[in-house]
Amino acid sequence: MSFKIDRGLFKYDFIDHHAVLCIPVDADIKEIRKRYLKIARCLHPDSSVTASAADKQLANELLSKLVNPAYEKLSGEAARAEYILVLSQMGRRLLQESASVELNTDLARQLAGAPNIDHSYKSAIAKIAETQYDSLQQVLQVIAQISELNLVYLMRNGGKSSAAPPPTQPKISSGASKPNTASTPPAPAKEDSVVEQYMRRAQTLIDKNQFAQAKVELQDALKLEPKNSHCHSLIALVYLKQNQLKMAKIHFDNALKLDPNDQIALQWKPKIDKALGQQPSNPKVTTPPDNGGKQPDKSGGGLFGGLFGGKKK
Numbered sequence: 622m623s624f625k626i627d628r629g630l631f632k633y634d635f636i637d638h639h640a641v642l643c644i645p646v647d648a649d650i651k652e653i654r655k656r657y658l659k660i661a662r663c664l665h666p667d668s669s670v671t672a673s674a675a676d677k678q679l680a681n682e683l684l685s686k687l688v689n690p691a692y693e694k695l696s697g698e699a700a701r702a703e704y705i706l707v708l709s710q711m712g713r714r715l716l717q718e719s720a721s722v723e724l725n726t727d728l729a730r731q732l733a734g735a736p737n738i739d740h741s742y743k744s745a746i747a748k749i750a751e752t753q754y755d756s757l758q759q760v761l762q763v764i765a766q767i768s769e770l771n772l773v774y775l776m777r778n779g780g781k782s783s784a785a786p787p788p789t790q791p792k793i794s795s796g797a798s799k800p801n802t803a804s805t806p807p808a809p810a811k812e813d814s815v816v817e818q819y820m821r822r823a824q825t826l827i828d829k830n831q832f833a834q835a836k837v838e839l840q841d842a843l844k845l846e847p848k849n850s851h852c853h854s855l856i857a858l859v860y861l862k863q864n865q866l867k868m869a870k871i872h873f874d875n876a877l878k879l880d881p882n883d884q885i886a887l888q889w890k891p892k893i894d895k896a897l898g899q900q901p902s903n904p905k906v907t908t909p910p911d912n913g914g915k916q917p918d919k920s921g922g923g924l925f926g927g928l929f930g931g932k933k934k
Contacts, residue, residue, distance in 0.1 A: 624682075628769055629766075630771055635707075635844070638690070640771055642660065642688070642692065643746060643749055643750040648695075650696065650701070653695050657692040660684075661688065663680075663754050664754060665680075676757055679757045687764075707845070708775060712779050715775055715776035719776050725765075725769060729773050732745060746770060749763065753767075815842075819842035823836075823838040823856075824855065827858065839852055853876035857873045857885075869889075869893055870894070873893065877890065
């Protein structure tokens with residue numbers, strides 16, 4: 622069975638884990654766990670002795686491919702915090718594009734015009750949760766409907782309801798006495814953006830030769846910032862390590878279009894062009910020296926198996 626959903630937040634290449642569990646986007650960890658356990662008991666193969674073999678198989682696939690991944694993403698503190706930040710950014714994006722957003726269900730259209738958005742939204746989610754997994758054949762349609770409600774809620778709130786609270790700023794005394802500058806707390810460090818966090822984690826995974834996971838991180842980053850040249854270069858390196866030269870070339874090309882001075886792309890694109898039997902598309906780009914004559918480490922496999930070998934300086 623295909624688990625493709627193309628409505629609600631899924632329409633934006635986003636996996637709506639809240640819709641899978643049918644919980645509000647601001648649900649806390651206790652609510653998430655309680656809902657997951659209820660769904661898991663419902664879908665467990667031993668929960669219904671009267672179910673057919675086909676229904677039991679479908680229930681098991683829904684549990685393993687949708688419900689369990691949703692719970693894993695939302696139950697971890699760091700993963701959930703990151704996921705909420707992405708939802709916040711999506712809410713702001715939807716607010717800007719609200720004039721072009723199409724809603725497919727009457728319930729979503731009603732919610733879009735509801736005077737009390739919070740009450741109407743949470744009431745609708747709670748009502749659907751009662752029967753969400755009763756009909757296994759209709760589960761994907763129900764999840765799509767819930768995701769549309771999540772979309773409307775985020776759009777109405779501009780992502781504010783799901784955003785992490787800002788750090789508390791220290792109060793500055795307004796007294797006449799001269800402030801003690803020695804005890805003034807330093808300015809907080811600038812927080813990395815969500816995309817930067819994705820790329821930092823991807824770089825760590827690349828260093829560990831965990832390329833499949835790194836690619837997932839970079840794909841998520843590109844969904845948020847499709848014109849990030851460094852992100853294109855990093856995912857091109859991942860494809861290069863996996864010996865997918867055509868995909869690597871595409872992303873190196875994108876990186877150079879966005880930033881003609883991108884050093885990673887300038888270094889490796891000519892080698893890919895040569896490997897593919899093509900002339901470099903940019904005549905100004907020349908092949909860099911081979912790292913002082915050192916031979917690449919071929920232990921990683923593929924044409925450029927030694928690309929990430931050795932320790933970082």
